[in-house]
Amino acid sequence: MPTFDEIAAFVTEKPFATAVIALLGLASLVLAFLLLRITWRAGAFLFTRYVAPRPIEDVLTIVAASIATGVSAQGMWRFSGDVLGLDGPLRLLLFAFIEVAIITSAVRARRNMRENFSAGIDGIAVWALTCLTAVLSSMDARSLPEALFRLAAPLVAAWLWERGMAIERHRIRGTGRINWRLTPERLMVRMGLAEVSDRTASEVDAHRRLTRVALAAKKAKALREGGAPERKMRAALARLDKAMDQAVEHTGLAVDPGRQEALLAQIAALYNTSALIDADPRVPWEPTADHHPVPARPALPPALAELVDDEDEDVEVLDRAPQVVDTAQRAALMRAARDYWDRQIAKGIVPRTVDIAQEIGLSLSTAREYRALWKLEPAAHALIEALYHQHGIVDTGAFPAIADDGRVLTKSR
Structure with missing residues (x-):
């Protein structure tokens, strides 16, 4: 590397060459700066476009x-x-x-x-x-x-x-490729070294001891019902007694209501295994599976059943003891009747006139008047239509006539 004196002597002897070298060095620095700037911007663009969005x-x-x-x-x-x-x-x-x-x-x-x-x-x-x-x-x-x-x-x-x-x-x-049938976890479970659930060791031990008691009881019952020899019965009862002793000692069976219910549930399931043969579970894709039956109406007393036919509301009924009430009491009865009507409609039941009269204590004529007005509402009318289309039940109550001015014309009696 040249010394400072040699550089000074070169500049003194060759000033033109020194100026050219200086210009070239300056241009090289500017070019290097531009290249670094372009590289930095390209790297920032690539990082923002391809690296930053990725995990x-x-x-x-x-x-x-x-x-x-x-x-x-x-x-x-x-x-x-x-x-x-x-x-x-x-x-x-x-x-x-x-x-x-x-x-x-x-x-x-x-x-x-x-x-x-x-x-x-x-x-x-x-x-x-x-x-x-x-x-x-x-x-x-x-x-x-x-x-x-x-x-x-x-x-x-x-x-x-x-x-x-x-x-x-x-x-x-949204799914994995395959589920391997042979995995270390499954091998551990198969060998009894691991559990498939998150139960504690005490819970697993208690369940197994209660299961031993239930199985021993089933075995003893089967031998007794089959007329087994006395020797086999003694051995079965001895196994049952031993299993029961261990369950009481290690599971707290004598004082734990939950364990007692679990044991009785296992015994009940094992004793009634033969009932599974006669089980007739409903197939979920049967045509009647989607059918929701209409809730049944409450039964009428014999006295009211004689007065009103179940399928015809328009029968003429004479109230032997007409009600005489004041305005406040009439409003309270109407509110109670309306609440009862709304509750029954919410259950899918269209109350009859006699249902309203029996529940609230109204006269049949007053209950008929209320029902004639309320059954025109969308919810009640939809239920009446559903009853007709599903079961062929016709609501024979008289719909009130509506005049041009919007007044409801009641039926004359």
Whole structure:
């Protein structure tokens, strides 16, 4: 490196060359600044467009897969030079053709996943080409550790790609790929080392002891009903007594009402197993499954049943003891009748005149007047129509006539 005196002497001797070098250096600095600025903006754009919207695990997957692919490509570089004898530009162009094919297949598989919900043949091609490049890279290794490393790098990249595809598949389809029938959890449950629920150890032990008591009781009952020999009966009763002793000791059966109910429920279920043969459960897709029957009306007293026919409200009824009430009492009776009417309509029942009269204590003529007005309302009218269409029941009560001015014309008696 020249000293300061030598630089000063050069500037004194060659001022024009010094000026040209200074201008070139300044232009280089400006060009470097512009390149750094463009690179920074391009990196910020790529980060905002492709990196920021992605979850952090996807970004790390891409970075790790790129590093593993680079390791695999370095192995193929050595393989193409040492084994194939390629050199120069030809080696540069041809050494990573398998890695390019892997990336192409991975992109196609991701597109197939988004369009057809399956990676298809391209997903298989990713694994096949990965295994191929791993084997070829390891064939030029100089030691066993190097061969294992070159085998592992492409497989790690493929595994990260597969996990990313599985996450995207679950995100698109909402489900996983398959549910394995043989898993470590299921093996533990099958061997009795784990439980399928979140019950505590004491709850599991109590349930098993109560089940032993119920099964022993069923066995003893079956032997007794089958006329078993006395020796077998004694053995069955001994097992039942032992199971009961252990249940009382370890489960608190004598003082725990919940455990007592659970034991009785198990015994009841085991004793009535034969009743399942005669069970006739309703099939949910039967035509009558969607049919909701109309609730039954309350029965009438014999005295009122003789006065009014169930299917005809227009029968002439004479009130032997007409009601004489004041205005306030009449308003209270009307409110009570209206509340009763609304409750019955909410239950799907259209009350009859005699129902209103019996419930509230009105005269039949007053109840008939109220009913004639209220049954024209949408909810009651819909129930009357449903009764007619479903069961053929005709509401024969007289609808009041409505004049042009909107007045309700009551029926003359």
